[in-house]
Amino acid sequence: MIEALQPPPKKDPLVRTRNAVLPPRDRSRAAMKMAASAARGEFQLQTCGSCQALVYPPRDACPKCLGNDLPFKPVTNTGRLIAESTVQTTTDTYFRERTPWRMGTVLLDGPQPVPLTVHLHDEVGEAPCAVKLRAFLDKTANVVLMAMPPETSQLTEDDPQLRELTATPKHRRVLVTDVRNPVGRAVVDAVLKAGATMVFAGNATPWLPFEGEQTLIDTDKVHLIPLDITDDNAVRVQAGEIGAKCDIVINTADHVREGGILSRHGLTTSHDEFEVNVFGLQRLAQYFGPIMINRGADGINSAAAFVDVLSVYALSNWRQYGAHSASAAARHSLLQCLRGELNAGGVRVLSVFTGPVDDDWHQPLPPPKMAPAAVAKAIVTALNEGIEETWAGDIARDVLAKFHDSPKALERELTL
Amino acid sequence: MSRFIQRARRGYEDVAVTVPVTIPCQRYSIDTAHWWIARALRELTRTAGISHTELDGLSVSSFTLAPDTAVGLTQHLGITPRWLDHIPMGGASGVVALRRAARAVQAGDADVIACVAGDTNHVDSFRRLLSSFSRFAQDASYPYGFGGPNASFALLTDYYMREYGARAEDFGKICVAQRHNALQFPHAVMKKPLTLEQYCTARPIADPLRLFDCVMPVAGAEAFLVMSEDNARAMNLKYARVAATIERHNAYPDDPIQMRGGWAMDIDQLWSQSGHSPGDMNLLQTYDDYPVICMMQFEDLGFCEKGAAADFVNSHEFTIEGDLPHNTSGGQLSAGQAGAGGGYLGLVEALRQVTGQALGNQVENAQRALVSGFGMINYDRGLCSAATVLEGA
Incomplete structure (x- = not known):
């Protein structure tokens, strides 16, 4: 059903780059709370703390018992598509540039068939049929639901609607800011495997050799570039x-040394x-960010x-430490600040939090x-x-x- | 259903509904809702032979009055009412305004109430209205392609077609008949005939809906007066009586998708209060923002069984000359949707018909009309429904 995404043609310098316009942005605070779970890649809906009713759209009170305790909790992510439409015309500029846009009504499996209006993945068959539900953040970093096919294929990630909700490296060019550290080198490998077409590999001190340098030089699609982010x-110059x-x-640069305040001199x-x-x-961010904002809707x-x-x-x-x-x-x-600023172009800021990395600077741990x-x-x-906050590792x-x-x-466990 | 002691619905004795006013609509207007509402009130009071300062009751419906409400309008328009209402119920506004005003007149809270609905339509106001229509729409429906009500009704239509086997041609027959009626109504926005083939091959809007399934937003205003029969006679006005009314909001909240409206909860009471049955109606005005909703109303208002509306459509003629004149001024689909004014359109037209004052072709011997209203797609379904039976006095 989906055609394989073709690599983008070479950019025509005579064609105006399309401005990034965004889908509707305004949301209630309850919907923002739902975005918090979607930011972690989780599908959660409100479940009433008093009567256990499943509640959607996000509310401030339960329609079954008027309780105000409505925490977001993981729920079953399977459902049934019962009706669908393909929007052909809209007054919204973002969707106007992307029509036809397939959407539908899904009933969540379970005792309470809550109806959900959703984006429809192209691999989902004609209604009625079974679907899997996923929560994503859209270009405005607000939560949206997408009905996915129960079984994914090689082409699932190529769906144009899904690609609006992700930042998949396939057919994209990636800057890895520091490949002198082992994380940077691993990232180069990983994004190439994920389909990146080119990787700019930053090296702050090109005159000093480093482990794995020759492999990078020998790798097709990798361009080693001098990049000292303290300069x-x-x-x-590099941004230009x-x-x-x-x-x-992908900013992999991290200057790590042991010690706090009193354990150091000066x-x-x-x-x-x-x-x-x-x-x-x-x-x-200051030099690359504005260019990214301008290229937020620049094709594939x-x-x-x-x-x-x-x-x-x-x-x-x-x-x-x-x-x-x-x-x-x-x-x-x-x-957090940058996330709001780059949102002007629909460019996502993804934070990947890790514990100590197995490298030289954490050797004694x-x-x-x-x-x-x-x-x-x-x-x-x-x-x-498109996961906004990743908590990587145990x-x-x-x-x-x-x-x-708590x-x-x-704080006490980590400092006393 | 209810554990409360139920009192019988009281009748609307001695209430007159009179002076149907339709201000000719415009596709786009540079004027405001205030301007349109004032025009309707001026026409209303001029026809009644009174000054607007004499109105002691006012009921207003409008989407584009912001930041004002009915309150601000009183000062803006120089009216000093002792009874004031603001009804934000979209397509149900007309019937709801009527039943509220009728009770106020009956109880002596007001003597002459102007019920008015009007909206402007600026070049960009439809998009702006949609962007802030409701919280659930902002959170949970418009981010999905921003099809607005077209998309919401496309989903209902898609489901209805799958569930009951209705075909595009069945919906088309409703739209084509309404266009026929609109051509005889001088204020209709649509002036060209429509064929079934044109309907079926029109530009797709939100599958399965095509262009002529969707209303044209316009600027305009509609109004009528509610007063005692004594007053109507004293002013020498032709009027109609209210045989019965019903109103319901957020009906059947656990239905997974809307295949019935609130009418179904109250329809037996409507018919028993009116003393009539569907077959007694000389004309029918349904709320027609999309033809699937007309079908739903034929069923829920008792004209046919649930799911049988397509057959019902095919066994009746809905033109003014037909066996069941339906949306005789063209409905919103052909006359245009003047915002909340669209919620008055059927009622004002029915009032003209049962008082023998049709602007287009008069339905012969039009004595009784059923008028139905439906409004406000808050998330995935319309929440407000209402209906009334009007009888010419």
């Missing part, structure tokens, strides 16, 4: 050179950490996502540590599924769970 001019070809930016190391982790991120290889890999101790300070945790917290905060390939895999999953998930349970208790 304002260097970032500006390759900015319009970076459909996905601020030199902290300066270095902030220069890379915080100001480096800002520089990248439109600018799609800015990914940042950061420590889960952004949530709560881990004294042993206390200064680094502070830089991660600043980074987390900046990503006991396991579990994140294998670089596992981080890379989490990044590709985040891109393929430690990241453990810290998140404890943070949700931030103050977590």
